[in-house]
Amino acid sequence: MTLDIDMIRADFPILERRLPNGKRLVYFDNAATSQKPQCVIDAMSEYYEQYNSNAHRANHTLADEATTALEGARDKISSYFGTSPEQMIYTSGATEAINLVAYGWARENLSEGDVVVLTEMEHHADIVPWQQMSVDIGIEVRYVPIDIESYTLDMDAFEVALNGASLVCVVHTSNVLGVRNPIEEIIEKSQAVGARVLIDCAQGAPHERINFDSLKADFVAISAHKMAGPTGIGCILVKRDAMEEMVPFMTGGSMIKRVTTKGSTFQEGHAMFETGTPRIAEAIGWGAAVGWLEQFDMEEVHEHINDIASWTASQMRQIPGIQIYGDPGRDDSSGAVSFLHETIQSQDLALLLDEGGFAVRTGHHCAQPLMDALGVPSTNRASFWIYNTMDEAESFVHYLQEIVDRFA
Amino acid sequence: MTLDIDMIRADFPILERRLPNGKRLVYFDNAATSQKPQCVIDAMSEYYEQYNSNAHRANHTLADEATTALEGARDKISSYFGTSPEQMIYTSGATEAINLVAYGWARENLSEGDVVVLTEMEHHADIVPWQQMSVDIGIEVRYVPIDIESYTLDMDAFEVALNGASLVCVVHTSNVLGVRNPIEEIIEKSQAVGARVLIDCAQGAPHERINFDSLKADFVAISAHKMAGPTGIGCILVKRDAMEEMVPFMTGGSMIKRVTTKGSTFQEGHAMFETGTPRIAEAIGWGAAVGWLEQFDMEEVHEHINDIASWTASQMRQIPGIQIYGDPGRDDSSGAVSFLHETIQSQDLALLLDEGGFAVRTGHHCAQPLMDALGVPSTNRASFWIYNTMDEAESFVHYLQEIVDRFA
Amino acid sequence: MGEVRLWPEHLDEVVEEFQACFDSMERYELLFEYAKRNPSPLPPEEWNDDNQVHGCQSRAHVTCFVDDQGGFQMRGGADAQIVQGLMSVTAMAVNGMSPQEVAIMEPDYAEAMGVQSSLTPSRANGFLNMFKRVREDASKLSG
Amino acid sequence: MGEVRLWPEHLDEVVEEFQACFDSMERYELLFEYAKRNPSPLPPEEWNDDNQVHGCQSRAHVTCFVDDQGGFQMRGGADAQIVQGLMSVTAMAVNGMSPQEVAIMEPDYAEAMGVQSSLTPSRANGFLNMFKRVREDASKLSG
Ligand SMILES: Cc1ncc(COP(=O)(O)O)c(C=O)c1O
Numbered sequence A, B: 001m002t003l004d005i006d007m008i009r010a011d012f013p014i015l016e017r018r019l020p021n022g023k024r025l026v027y028f029d030n031a032a033t034s035q036k037p038q039c040v041i042d043a044m045s046e047y048y049e050q051y052n053s054n055a056h057r058a059n060h061t062l063a064d065e066a067t068t069a070l071e072g073a074r075d076k077i078s079s080y081f082g083t084s085p086e087q088m089i090y091t092s093g094a095t096e097a098i099n100l101v102a103y104g105w106a107r108e109n110l111s112e113g114d115v116v117v118l119t120e121m122e123h124h125a126d127i128v129p130w131q132q133m134s135v136d137i138g139i140e141v142r143y144v145p146i147d148i149e150s151y152t153l154d155m156d157a158f159e160v161a162l163n164g165a166s167l168v169c170v171v172h173t174s175n176v177l178g179v180r181n182p183i184e185e186i187i188e189k190s191q192a193v194g195a196r197v198l199i200d201c202a203q204g205a206p207h208e209r210i211n212f213d214s215l216k217a218d219f220v221a222i223s224a225h226k227m228a229g230p231t232g233i234g235c236i237l238v239k240r241d242a243m244e245e246m247v248p249f250m251t252g253g254s255m256i257k258r259v260t261t262k263g264s265t266f267q268e269g270h271a272m273f274e275t276g277t278p279r280i281a282e283a284i285g286w287g288a289a290v291g292w293l294e295q296f297d298m299e300e301v302h303e304h305i306n307d308i309a310s311w312t313a314s315q316m317r318q319i320p321g322i323q324i325y326g327d328p329g330r331d332d333s334s335g336a337v338s339f340l341h342e343t344i345q346s347q348d349l350a351l352l353l354d355e356g357g358f359a360v361r362t363g364h365h366c367a368q369p370l371m372d373a374l375g376v377p378s379t380n381r382a383s384f385w386i387y388n389t390m391d392e393a394e395s396f397v398h399y400l401q402e403i404v405d406r407f408a
Numbered sequence C, D: 001m002g003e004v005r006l007w008p009e010h011l012d013e014v015v016e017e018f019q020a021c022f023d024s025m026e027r028y029e030l031l032f033e034y035a036k037r038n039p040s041p042l043p044p045e046e047w048n049d050d051n052q053v054h055g056c057q058s059r060a061h062v063t064c065f066v067d068d069q070g071g072f073q074m075r076g077g078a079d080a081q082i083v084q085g086l087m088s089v090t091a092m093a094v095n096g097m098s099p100q101e102v103a104i105m106e107p108d109y110a111e112a113m114g115v116q117s118s119l120t121p122s123r124a125n126g127f128l129n130m131f132k133r134v135r136e137d138a139s140k141l142s143g
């Protein structure tokens, strides 16, 4: 089977969109957020139109239906990620997922002088929580540098950084470079020295099937909105023994067993970390997204995206003044092409591309340490996903060439 | 003008719902979550179908439209609550809002021995975070008891409890009793002794117009889903000087000014507390909900709900064995009628009511200390909102009478 | 292959009685009656943390043992009559069977009784958790 | 009542030049050209925290003063050409006016120029924040 991109595109109403200037939308901002197929939008509308109700303690039909759908979504999503529902904690996204590890695990298990290893290509979501802990309790934060020739992690430096580490936090796939890190090796080597490992899969999950149980990472952070799901939801997957080391983070209803004015007792396992009214519609929408994704072989999807990205990058390299950051030609690269033009400033270039209907992201991509390493303040980034086509890529390259001819 | 309930009901597709047994849904579980008008559902679908994009750093049309809608929602919602957008921080709901005060304000400003005053009628969301701080850093938590004759706060005890208090946290309206507390007096007296005040308006906001600036509370917690908005979003409103005393809670992208491997600097004001991809669809949906609510005079809405609740309670009192907890007859009572039957156990009663199409909530309602004060493990609770009718209330009373005749 | 029985023969009568009900309200009335006819009740005085069934919304308690004749016996009690009624029926079903049989039994009789609306996945917790607990105990007692 | 002028007369020509553009790409080209024609540029060496315009996505810096003739003068620089072009036009508009006039001026000329797509509420930050900064400075200099 090969992917039928026309059929896939038909699932996404937004891809029919024309911009105010009449141009057809070409959406190349997928690393920021993906578009949503109609079935995801409909699943949420149906919830609100047919069985919206607060979940749990369900003693009426609607509450029962909502609870069943909510828990059904957890089953579906956790199984998509190759693990059991008990290992999954819903959060508002990857950012909250990482904060939950900081507040719920690290704050209890790390103390002054303990070492957390990060990399220079982390997203701010996987940097600032650790810097804050360093300010608050004095942990030591180490950054594994990147090799700016190959745009990959310096694995020799990684091994040195591992020395005495308690926690290693690495991004699965860089949102700027599209580079996929050797996370299997990172997990193995980190655990060999007794460190726990957090993998930020915000960009990884939309591009390959994450199998949490076989990956053996201690924590995996994921955002739904980057993988066809809605805004406002994500999760942290947590290995059983790591979860046992965790203490409550946010507290309130649902996560308790018994509350008295003298004190409270808490639920065990993942239930201890979910409080307040659940993100019911969001969970149902994400469940539908995962159901939609399940029809595809993610290796084929990856290949499709990788083909577009590597072709686009190779064409762009031939446009005078364009520099690519990253190596989209690599087989394991994931559809993000960061670039700059030597004279057309990135904000200007973004507006000019937008004028042609091309949506690309521009800025530091919440990865300023990586920008510093690359020696640039920002990049333009075209990022591709399952519904993008080679035709779109061709028209993009064409239009970019025109802009450069006209404005450089 | 009086409310045209038929027209209002026509906005809610779910109210046409029939249960699997053919019975028409009578939704009396509004204190748990309200239903959503079509315009709210549509606003979110439209976002996903037409202009879904990650917000901020908007250099393409979709991102620009999404950012405009997201910030437009903030303007609309904050203005609905009588304050400026700068005083509003989006959270996932009231629970996260209160946790944000605990982590972002209290953890920085309170220390061992400092006093936090709660009441016996708080929701677990406004109890457990403070108990946790008491375990973690040794603050003293005091509970203002309720008078179980009048079901109101013991205001004499409140004045005693205030002695030396640093923070006072009180629920605007009890989700169990429907009682509205004298929050104006509470705010004034608390601030007179130099304490900051948090008001949990999860139940208050759906029933009266909260005017944050004139209320002068330091913190107000609100959930969207109880006031016609979607799941997964809410806010904390914070007074300017209180916000200045706050430190970051969750960290990552967006809330930063500059991140380097040496350390980071943060945004100021509300932007310091919002990190990660925003709840874009949710904010847009909540904005639509507030727009929908704005067409009504909330005093009329309150009167309508209060009429139904007080009539229903007065009828229920005549059914042998039924006991009402709370005083729905009071003018300021807000549409929640908690009750028990002396022989029909509450779970059984809930299932029997469900069989008739009546959705009521049953359990401890995340208010176990209040249950303890009332001397019961749980209650049944019928809670009314804008779209409920006297007809529904009549059929409910009728059906309840039948059940009691048959099962007591 | 002989007929596959989904529940013990002596329960047929009970299942049929439920099936004969006119509507779900009648079935609930019948469950309320069965609640009073528990062949082996566990009185509230004997309810404790050990015999509590977790995951129920109401309180439910179960203890199981093997009698002199080697027959499985369950004693149960719940504060909700509907759960208590289902417990009575379950006790009627399993009491006297061999623990081995109980350990592999399925709760089909409850479905056949037509009490679906109290058996939807999330609400069924009361009954299903109770049933699972009985089966687990039976499994241990088979050992 | 006389005609209400939305921008100084000497800017008419500039506005008309933009209005005569065939499409937005041409307008952008023109803005790029104007970026080079800033009558009072602020070179990058003089960019600092004090004169930075906040809320821009790209860097933009502005300083204002009153010249010997009592005329308002703005000097500006930005790394994005589109912002820089709008700065040039703004400088052409305001330089020489009285600070009092500048303090109450509206940015209508930008709209009239037809550069809307770079002026939508969230993207306009660059330009609008720059414009606001100029007006605030003018207001202070009127004092
Ligand atoms: C009084 C009160 N406070 C707080 C909450 C918590 O709100 P949420 O679950 O939306 O976070 C609720 C809702 O159940 C409530 O009724």
Ligand SMILES: Cc1ncc(COP(=O)(O)O)c(C=O)c1O
Pocket (backbone or CB within 6 Å): A031, A032, A092, A093, A094, A095, A096, A123, A125, A126, A171, A173, A174, A175, A200, A202, A203, A223, A225, A234, A366, B253, B275, B276, B277, B278
């Ligand atoms: C690599 C990476 N990590 C973390 C995040 C944060 O995800 P979210 O904003 O959904 O919390 C992102 C998304 O921008 C990302 O690309």
